Amino acid sequence: MKRAVERHLNILEFTLASLLRRRAKNLSLLAMYLLVIFMLASLLFFVSALKREAAIILNDAPDMIVQRLMAGRQDLIPAGYAAEIAAIRGVTAVRPRLWGYYYDALNGANYTIIAGDAPTSAPGRATVGAGVAKARNLAVGDLLPLTSYDRAPVMLEIGTIFPSGSDLVAADLIVVSSADFHQLFNFPGGQATDLAVTVRNPRELPTVAAKIASQFPDSRPILKSEIQRTYQSIFDWRGGMTLIVLVSSLLSFIIFSWDKATGLSAEERKEIGILKSIGWETSDVLLLKFWEGIAVSLTAFLLGTVLAYGHVFFLSAPLFAQALKGWSVIYPRFQLVPVVDAYQLALLFFLTVVPYTTATVIPCWRAATIDPDAAMRY
Amino acid sequence: MRRSLQFLLFTAVNLTIFLLLPLHARHAQSGGYAKLQSAQLRSLHVTDLCLATEARYTRHPAMADRHAPFQEHPLALEHFPSGSLILPPLQHREKP
Numbered sequence: 001m002k003r004a005v006e007r008h009l010n011i012l013e014f015t016l017a018s019l020l021r022r023r024a025k026n027l028s029l030l031a032m033y034l035l036v037i038f039m040l041a042s043l044l045f046f047v048s049a050l051k052r053e054a055a056i057i058l059n060d061a062p063d064m065i066v067q068r069l070m071a072g073r074q075d076l077i078p079a080g081y082a083a084e085i086a087a088i089r090g091v092t093a094v095r096p097r098l099w100g101y102y103y104d105a106l107n108g109a110n111y112t113i114i115a116g117d118a119p120t121s122a123p124g125r126a127t128v129g130a131g132v133a134k135a136r137n138l139a140v141g142d143l144l145p146l147t148s149y150d151r152a153p154v155m156l157e158i159g160t161i162f163p164s165g166s167d168l169v170a171a172d173l174i175v176v177s178s179a180d181f182h183q184l185f186n187f188p189g190g191q192a193t194d195l196a197v198t199v200r201n202p203r204e205l206p207t208v209a210a211k212i213a214s215q216f217p218d219s220r221p222i223l224k225s226e227i228q229r230t231y232q233s234i235f236d237w238r239g240g241m242t243l244i245v246l247v248s249s250l251l252s253f254i255i256f257s258w259d260k261a262t263g264l265s266a267e268e269r270k271e272i273g274i275l276k277s278i279g280w281e282t283s284d285v286l287l288l289k290f291w292e293g294i295a296v297s298l299t300a301f302l303l304g305t306v307l308a309y310g311h312v313f314f315l316s317a318p319l320f321a322q323a324l325k326g327w328s329v330i331y332p333r334f335q336l337v338p339v340v341d342a343y344q345l346a347l348l349f350f351l352t353v354v355p356y357t358t359a360t361v362i363p364c365w366r367a368a369t370i371d372p373d374a375a376m377r378y
Numbered sequence: 379m380r381r382s383l384q385f386l387l388f389t390a391v392n393l394t395i396f397l398l399l400p401l402h403a404r405h406a407q408s409g410g411y412a413k414l415q416s417a418q419l420r421s422l423h424v425t426d427l428c429l430a431t432e433a434r435y436t437r438h439p440a441m442a443d444r445h446a447p448f449q450e451h452p453l454a455l456e457h458f459p460s461g462s463l464i465l466p467p468l469q470h471r472e473k474p
Contacts, residue, residue, distance in 0.1 A: 012382040054427055062423045065441065074443065097423075101434060110431050112438075114422055127418065129428075162419065169419055171428045172437070194441070196423055227425055227440040234429075234439065234465050295385065302392035309399050313406075326459030328432040338403035 008291075011284065015291040018271070030296055033256060037304030037352060038311070040249045044344045045312040046320050047235040047242060049336035054231035057169055058224070062095075062196035063205060065222045066212055074220075076191040081216060085197060088211050090204045096192030098181045102146065102174070109135050109329035113174045115181035123177045126156035130164040131171030131330035144174075149186040156180065167332035197221075253352060260359040269367050276372035282365075289364040293357035301353050305345065313338040430460035439464055 019026045066085065068077035082094040098115035111132055121127065126144060138144060144156045162170040181187060199208050209221040235242055264272070272285055311317060316334045325331045379387075426438040435442035436458060444466045447456035456462070 009380065009382045012385065013380060016381045016385055050427075050429075057424065057427060060420045060423060061425050065425060067441070072443070072445070074441075095423075101437075110434075110437070112428075112431075116418070116422060131428075131431075160418070166419055168427055168429075169424055172431045173422075173428075175418075175422065222440065230440045230465075231427065236465070298389060299392070302389070302396050306392065306395050306399070313403075324430050324460055324463060326430055326432045326436075328430050328460070330431045332428050338399075338406045340400040340403040342400065 011287050012291050015288055015295060019292060019295060030300055033296060033300035034304045036249045036252050037300050038308050039245055040348055041305045041308035042311050043242060043245045044348065045308055046317050048339040048341045050235055051232060052339050053168055053336060058228050058231060061224050061227050063199045063224050064197040064209060066195040066197055067220045068218055069220055077194055079190050079192055082195055085195065085212055088208055090199050090201060090208050091197055092200045093198040095196045097194050097196050098178060099193050100185055107135055107329055110172065111174050112172050113176060113181060113184065115178040116175040121175050121177045123179045124157055125159040127160040127162065127175040128158055129162045129170040129173040130167055131332060132174055133161045135330050146184060148184045154180060154184050164333060165335055167335065171332040172330045257355050257359040264363050264367055272364065272367045273372045276368065282368045285368040286361055286365055289361045290357065293360035297353040297356040301349060312336065430464065432460055433458040436460040436464045439466065
């Protein structure tokens with residue numbers, strides 16, 4: 001046992017010396033390998049965490065949203081629809097929602113304005129997201145001047161600022177009273193943006209939705225499950241960003257492995273020939289190459305994954321945030337709760353470390369089985 | 379110390395940190411929800427995450443029409459950067 005361990009240690013010693021002899025080449029290889037793993041692992045962590053947060057946040061979403069369509073576009077829904085929908089068997093509550101977008105010409109930001117019922121949404125007062133407070137340099141008690149659609153100034157006193165921890169929901173929110181909402185948008189009375197419907201039995205949701213669609217042919221019911229599915233699919237592997245990162249990383253990795261698998265340099269071949277001629281067995285040479293593959297790929301995998309975890313959960317994924325930010329003036333700080341999916345990490349390990357190590361060993365096996373003299377003369 | 383032992387020690391440290399990641403994640407998850415959602419936010423019954431604020435259909439993808447990025451005029455092309463990253467809603471009960 002001790003002899004076997006000593007043999008492995010000796011071969012590992014030789015492997016490291018051999019890697020360090022070609023320091024520049026191997027360090028650049030390690031750096032590129034690490035970068036590929038880092039990008040793939042960052043993406044896995046980012047997507048898993050966002051999916052989890054979406055699932056938690058959307059648990060509080062209404063059972064069903066009913067929109068009204070006019071000429072194929074979403075339009076305001078008459079409040080009269082609410083009473084008729086409330087009369088459908090199984091519906092426990094229908095709440096008209098007032099919400100919209102406000103473009104701030106001062107800084108080019110888009111805010112989401114919602115009329116809330118909470119006591120903090122008293123007329124003249126507003127609760128704003130941390131993103132809005134930052135963009136307009138606001139503190140509690142300050143006045144937020146907005147301009148209504150009939151050019152009248154609307155002054156809102158900041159009652160509360162949502163903590164930056166809730167940025168993923170509220171970064172661009174301004175919660176105002178219904179009266180201020182109507183004044184700001186010159187919003188017609190007796191209308192709502194959409195209706196939030198609560199149904200007693202979740203299994204009845206499709207039936208209730210079908211009844212609403214049949215009773216109001218110009219309506220579009222959106223079920224909670226559809227909202228949740230939309231978010232589960234947003235960061236699906238087939239989606240834009242995910243696919244781009246996945247494909248470019250995998251292609252880079254295939255280039256690495258292809259380079260390794262298609263053959264050895266003349267210098268490596270000569271080294272194998274010398275080792276064989278001084279008495280190394282074929283199995284020793286293969287062990288040497290195995291350790292070489294492990295030293296590079298395992299180090300890149302472990303370091304890449306740990307760095308990706310730090311990038312996504314401690315630094316708020318600055319690389320991906322830049323992509324999502326686009327032209328947004330207000331954007332959330334992605335303070336995501338860490339999620340580690342063991343299955344995905346195992347998959348990443350088997351997709352990267354195993355093929356690379358195999359690609360390192362196989363060409364050496366071919367070189368190690370030929371005559372040492374021929375290998376040295378190659 | 380031999381170079382091979384130094385390498386094995388370095389790998390063992392990396393492996394330990396790697397194995398601690400799930401534990402850290404589990405610990406962080408135990409207090410994450412309270413931080414994320416205040417009672418006032420929950421009462422708003424939001425339907426979407428605030429991922430990108432540049433366009434209506436990427437701010438509220440679940441509420442948007444599938445054709446929203448192209449509806450401004452007949453030849454309009456989707457041009458917001460986040461529109462290429464955030465997929466349209468899966469399926470709505472579209473009515474003719």
